Amino acid sequence: MPEEEDLVELxxxxxxxxxxxxxxxxxxxxxxxxxxxxxxxxxxxxxxxxKVANDVKLISGGKILENxxxxxxxxxxxxxxxxxxxxxxxxxxxxSAKSKTEKKVEELPxxxxxxxxx
Numbered sequence: 001m002p003e004e005e006d007l008v009e010l011x012x013x014x015x016x017x018x019x020x021x022x023x024x025x026x027x028x029x030x031x032x033x034x035x036x037x038x039x040x041x042x043x044x045x046x047x048x049x050x051k052v053a054n055d056v057k058l059i060s061g062g063k064i065l066e067n068x069x070x071x072x073x074x075x076x077x078x079x080x081x082x083x084x085x086x087x088x089x090x091x092x093x094x095x096s097a098k099s100k101t102e103k104k105v106e107e108l109p110x111x112x113x114x115x116x117x118x
Contacts, residue, residue: 034058
């Protein structure tokens with residue numbers, strides 16, 4: 001079992017203001033592992049439910065966290081409260097919805113624009 005100092009307590013704020021956690025993670029856990037846990041803990045009564053880890057984006061300190069980064073690398077650089085949980089925001093963007101949006105943009109008719117300066 002990891003030492004007490006090796007654990008980081010994280011809380012995840014969902015789109016409607018509700019939270020998942022706080023949950024303790026090893027500081028060596030990757031963001032991808034954290035996303036998988038979030039999906040498994042996701043409340044079943046929500047309108048939007050992510051299906052895979054790529055449907056979820058984690059935001060901490062105003063930055064979107066990369067899947068290969070560890071929890072230790074994502075800690076905020078400013079002072080934390082001792083014994084307090086780090087809150088990360090969760091954004092759900094299903095990959096199927098993203099591809100439909102991209103397709104719609106491509107299907108829009110392209111209109112030309114011209115200017116004449118006399």
